[in-house]
Amino acid sequence: MARMKFLCDAERCIECNGCVTACKQEHEIPWGVNRRRVVTVNDGVPGERSISVACMHCSDAPCMAVCPVDCFYKTEEGVVLHDKDLCIGCGYCFYACPFGAPQFPQTGAFGVRGKMDKCTFCAGGPEANSSEEEFRKYGRNRLAEGKLPACAEMCATKALLGGDGDVLADIYRQRVTVRGRGGDVWGWATAYGQPGQAPGQAPGQAPAKGGKS
Amino acid sequence: MRRMFTRAGAALLASAWLAAAAQSPAVDATNAEMAKQQQAQQLSQPLNNQPVWSEVRSGAKQYTSIKGRETDVLIQPEGQTWRAARVPLATIGGFLFVATLLALLGFYLWRGPIRLRGKPTGRMIERFTLVERVVHWTVAITFVTLGVTGLVLTFGKSVLLPLIGYTLFSWLAIIAKNLHNFVGPVLVVVLPIMIVLFMRANLFNARDWEWLKKGGGMLTGEHVPANKANAGQKILFWSMVVVLGLTLCVTGLILDFPNFDQTRQTMQIANVVHLIAGVLAVVMVSAHIYLGTVGMPGAYEAMRDGYVDETWAKEHHEYWYNEVKAGAIPAAGHEAPMSHRPA
Numbered sequence: 001m002a003r004m005k006f007l008c009d010a011e012r013c014i015e016c017n018g019c020v021t022a023c024k025q026e027h028e029i030p031w032g033v034n035r036r037r038v039v040t041v042n043d044g045v046p047g048e049r050s051i052s053v054a055c056m057h058c059s060d061a062p063c064m065a066v067c068p069v070d071c072f073y074k075t076e077e078g079v080v081l082h083d084k085d086l087c088i089g090c091g092y093c094f095y096a097c098p099f100g101a102p103q104f105p106q107t108g109a110f111g112v113r114g115k116m117d118k119c120t121f122c123a124g125g126p127e128a129n130s131s132e133e134e135f136r137k138y139g140r141n142r143l144a145e146g147k148l149p150a151c152a153e154m155c156a157t158k159a160l161l162g163g164d165g166d167v168l169a170d171i172y173r174q175r176v177t178v179r180g181r182g183g184d185v186w187g188w189a190t191a192y193g194q195p196g197q198a199p200g201q202a203p204g205q206a207p208a209k210g211g212k213s
Numbered sequence: 214m215r216r217m218f219t220r221a222g223a224a225l226l227a228s229a230w231l232a233a234a235a236q237s238p239a240v241d242a243t244n245a246e247m248a249k250q251q252q253a254q255q256l257s258q259p260l261n262n263q264p265v266w267s268e269v270r271s272g273a274k275q276y277t278s279i280k281g282r283e284t285d286v287l288i289q290p291e292g293q294t295w296r297a298a299r300v301p302l303a304t305i306g307g308f309l310f311v312a313t314l315l316a317l318l319g320f321y322l323w324r325g326p327i328r329l330r331g332k333p334t335g336r337m338i339e340r341f342t343l344v345e346r347v348v349h350w351t352v353a354i355t356f357v358t359l360g361v362t363g364l365v366l367t368f369g370k371s372v373l374l375p376l377i378g379y380t381l382f383s384w385l386a387i388i389a390k391n392l393h394n395f396v397g398p399v400l401v402v403v404l405p406i407m408i409v410l411f412m413r414a415n416l417f418n419a420r421d422w423e424w425l426k427k428g429g430g431m432l433t434g435e436h437v438p439a440n441k442a443n444a445g446q447k448i449l450f451w452s453m454v455v456v457l458g459l460t461l462c463v464t465g466l467i468l469d470f471p472n473f474d475q476t477r478q479t480m481q482i483a484n485v486v487h488l489i490a491g492v493l494a495v496v497m498v499s500a501h502i503y504l505g506t507v508g509m510p511g512a513y514e515a516m517r518d519g520y521v522d523e524t525w526a527k528e529h530h531e532y533w534y535n536e537v538k539a540g541a542i543p544a545a546g547h548e549a550p551m552s553h554r555p556a
Contacts, residue, residue, distance in 0.1 A: 034279045039287040043276035049265050062296045068366050069386045086383040088390045095481050096292045111472025
C-alpha cells in the first residue's frame with residue numbers, strides 16, 4: 001500500500017500560488033480558509049526560497065494526539081483525515097500543528113470556532129466516497145477517482161509533488177543527482193547558477209560584473 | 214586587470230545585496246543580518262541551504278501572500294512543546310483529581326462527619342447575609358459547571374469515550390465546550406465581586422497560626438477556636454478563589470476570545486496555565502464541597518439559609534461566636550426568621 005506524501009522542492013517553487021488556487025477551486029473552499037499556502041523565506045533577498053505548505057499528514061500527528069474527541073483517523077495510505085461530525089471546534093489541533101494546517105471558518109461572534117477544516121490530500125472524509133455530503137464537508141475525493149491531489153497536479157514547475165512516498169523519493173533523488181554531484185550539493189546555485197552567474201556556468205567560477213543579485 | 218574586475222564585481226554584488234536587504238519588506242535588521250550571512254555563505258559554500266532551514270525551524274516570520282493569523286510562519290516549533298507539556302500534565306492532573314476523591318472518601322470513612330458535641334440550642338446566629346449567599350451560589354454554580362465541563366473536555370477522551378462511544382461523546386463534548394465558553398465569562402464577572410465581599414473576613418491574623426499548628430483539630434478531633442473564617446478557609450480563599458480563580462479568568466478569556474489575533478504561543482501558554490490552575494482549583498473545590506456538605510453537618514445550611522445554631526458557631530468558630538455575643542459584629546445576630554429555626 002502506498003504511503004501518501006507531499007514533497008515541495010524549494011529549488012523549483014516560484015511562489016505562483018497556483019497550488020493555493022487549485023486547492024480552493026477544487027474543493028470550493030469558503031473565504032478565509034486556506035488549506036494550503038506558500039511561504040517565502042528571506043523574501044526579496046537573493047537566495048530566497050519558497051515552499052508550499054499544507055497538512056503534511058504526519059506519521060505521529062500532533063493534532064491526533066491532542067484532539068479531545070479523537071476525531072482524527074489515518075487512512076491505509078497514511079492520509080490524516082478528520083470527522084467534522086465529531087469535531088467540537090476547540091482549536092487544540094491548531095495549537096499543536098507545526099505547519100498551521102488546521103483552519104477554522106469563523107462562524108460565530110467573538111471568534112467562536114466552527115468545525116475544523118484542513119487539507120485532506122484530496123481524500124475526502126468518512127462519508128461515502130464522492131458523495132454529495134462528503135463534497136460539502138471535505139471537498140472532492142480525488143484519490144477515490146484515481147487522481148492525485150489537485151495542488152500537486154496543478155504545479156507548473158513540478159515543485160510540489162504529491163503521491164506515494166517511494167515514487168516521490170525516486171523523482172527527488174533523480175533531480176538531486178542531475179543537479180549536483182551528490183546529496184550534499186543540491187541547491188539553487190546548482191540548478192540555476194550562482195548569483196551573477198549565467199545558468200549552466202560551473203559553480204565556484206567568478207561572478208560576472210553586474211550580474212544577477 | 215582581471216583581478217580588479219573580480220574585485221569590482223564582488224563589491225557591486227555586495228552592495229546590491231545590501232540594497233536588496235534594505236529594500237525587502239519582510240526583513241528587519243536582524244533578518245537582514247541573517248540574509249547577509251546567508252549571502253556570504255552562498256559564496257563560500259555555494260550549494261548549502263542549511264541556514265534557510267535553520268531559520269524556518271526557528272519559527273521566524275517569513276513572507277506569504279495568504280493573509281491571516283501567523284500564515285507567514287512556515288513551522289511553529291512551540292506546538293510540539295505545548296503537546297509535550299500538555300499531555301503528561303493532563304495525565305498527572307487526572308490522577309491528582311482521582312487521588313483527591315479517594316482521600317476524601319478515606320477521610321469520610323475514617324473520621325465520618327464532624328458532628329456537634331453539644332446540643333443545638335435552637336438559637337440561630339446570622340452567618341452570611343443574603344448578598345453573600347447569592348454571590349456565593351452564583352460563583353458555586355458557575356464554578357461547578359466549569360469544573361465538570363472542563364473535566365469532560367480534558368479527561369473524557371480517556372474515561373468517557375471508551376464507555377459511551379464517539380457520537381455520544383462528541384455531543385457531550387460539544388455541550389461541554391459551549392457551556393464552558395459561555396459560563397466562563399459569568400465567573401469573570403462574579404468572582405471579583407466575591408473576592409471583594411469575602412476579603413475582610415479572610416484577612417490573616419495571629420490567631421490563625423494557632424489554628425494551623427493544630428491543623429484545625431481536623432485529624433485529632435481537638436477543639437480549636439477560630440474566627441469567622443478559620444485559617445484553612447482563609448488559605449482556601451486566597452489560593453483557590455483569588456490566585457487560581459483570577460488566573461483561570463485571565464487565561465480563560467485569552468482562550469475564549471480568539472478574535473483578538475493573539476498568537477498560538479500565547480494561547481498555548483494560556484492553555485497550559487489554565488490546565489494546571491483548573492485541576493488545582495477543582496481539587497481544592499472538591500475538599501471545600503466535602504467539608505461544606507457531608508463532611509460537616511450545619512455548614513451547608515449556613516450557606517443556604519444564612520443562619521447557624523449557636524452551638525455550631527461556638528464549636529467551629531468560637532472567636533467569631535464570642536464577638537457576635539459581645540455585639541462586636543453588628544451585622545450578625547439578627548433574629549432568625551421562623552422558617553430557619555430547627556423544628
